[in-house]
Amino acid sequence: xxxxxxxxxxxxxxxxxxxxxxxxxxxxxxEQIVRAEKAGxxxxxxxQHHFHEREGGLPSPFTFLxxxxxxTSRIRLGTGIVTLPLENAVRVAEDAAVLDLIxxxxxxxxxxxxxxxxAFAAFGLDSAQRNEIFARNLExxxxxxxxxxxxxGDTIYPLRPQxxxxxxxxxxxxxxxxxxxxxxxxxxxxxxxxxxxxAPQATLAEIQNPVIDAYLDALPKGxxxxxxxxxxxxxxxxxxxxxxxxxxGLRRALPQFLKGGHAKPGETLEEMITAFDTHVGGAxxxxxxxxxxxxxxxxxxxxxxxxxxxxxHPHVLRSIDLVAEKVxxxxxxxxxxxxxxxxx
Numbered sequence: 123x124x125x126x127x128x129x130x131x132x133x134x135x136x137x138x139x140x141x142x143x144x145x146x147x148x149x150x151x152x153e154q155i156v157r158a159e160k161a162g163x164x165x166x167x168x169x170q171h172h173f174h175e176r177e178g179g180l181p182s183p184f185t186f187l188x189x190x191x192x193x194t195s196r197i198r199l200g201t202g203i204v205t206l207p208l209e210n211a212v213r214v215a216e217d218a219a220v221l222d223l224i225x226x227x228x229x230x231x232x233x234x235x236x237x238x239x240x241a242f243a244a245f246g247l248d249s250a251q252r253n254e255i256f257a258r259n260l261e262x263x264x265x266x267x268x269x270x271x272x273x274x275g276d277t278i279y280p281l282r283p284q285x286x287x288x289x290x291x292x293x294x295x296x297x298x299x300x301x302x303x304x305x306x307x308x309x310x311x312x313x314x315x316x317x318x319x320x321a322p323q324a325t326l327a328e329i330q331n332p333v334i335d336a337y338l339d340a341l342p343k344g345x346x347x348x349x350x351x352x353x354x355x356x357x358x359x360x361x362x363x364x365x366x367x368x369x370x371g372l373r374r375a376l377p378q379f380l381k382g383g384h385a386k387p388g389e390t391l392e393e394m395i396t397a398f399d400t401h402v403g404g405a406x407x408x409x410x411x412x413x414x415x416x417x418x419x420x421x422x423x424x425x426x427x428x429x430x431x432x433x434x435h436p437h438v439l440r441s442i443d444l445v446a447e448k449v450x451x452x453x454x455x456x457x458x459x460x461x462x463x464x465x466x
Contacts, residue, residue: 129453133165133350140435155190299335299336353418357440
């Protein structure tokens with residue numbers, strides 16, 4: 123029986139894409155994170171998106187996580203990600219510091235270059251310069267968090283230097299993996315990535331393992347690796363019900379999937395499940411499916427999300443329970459003590 127030897131922590135991730143009003147999306151996401159804590163998960167992550175409700179439903183991650191922090195006590199809370207080029211870096215550092223204090227040191231700061239090109243235009247920025255803006259803003263965030271003087275001589279209040287050791291960088295690329303490793307940050311890997319024309323049938327592991335290689339090669343000597351893989355996972359008690367909901371969700375998500383640069387999949391549900399890099403079914407089916415993902419042999423953190431199935435809220439809650447009770451233990455996960463932080 124294959125178990126992932128490096129797996130230390132299990133998390134839940136949401137882009138707040140429930141088929142519901144904005145208020146209901148936020149309520150559902152909070153309830154899902156509360157359920158994840160009760161189920162024993164180690165972390166919960168939310169994504170920031172501006173403008174495009176079919177990509178994500180939350181432009182204000184710090185506000186939302188402050189709300190969730192008041193309803194939880196143990197589970198770690200992370201951004202996966204803050205779209206750093208679109209933010210004021212000093213304000214990110216201030217919000218992160220305040221949030222980490224009010225949640226008693228449970229915050230993990232995930233950042234990335236992401237964002238729809240049109241979002242950059244709305245902020246008066248050039249999407250082609252996202253990498254340069256990201257690097258500049260990340261340096262300001264680090265400077266602010268550890269209490270070094272900013273331009274003009276001021277330092278932020280409150281200081282939270284501990285957060286410098288809880289930064290994670292998201293990337294699709296080998297260069298991005300090396301950048302995160304060199305900084306000693308955690309590495310965030312996506313649930314799916316577009317395939318290239320040269321390798322249209324490449325597995326997710328074939329795409330992401332070189333990123334992990336670059337990360338580990340660049341990591342400073344003695345630094346503990348933090349490698350998180352997000353995966354699309356939806357588990358139901360009944361196979362037929364899981365497939366029914368997957369068929370609805372994946373077909374609904376197809377237009378957005380194609381906009382993201384992915385190739386058009388075949389018409390059958392099985393072909394769509396494969397194209398979306400989704401693990402769906404009963405617990406035994408999902409366990410078997412995840413065991414074929416060679417990337418997961420190397421990660422320290424496995425974070426699951428129901429996207430793009432995006433089943434109704436009660437089914438998401440049940441999937442959280444089934445992952446914690448049946449799927450993750452079969453892969454080698456065990457509950458950690460309440461005071462174990464992702465930063466080690």
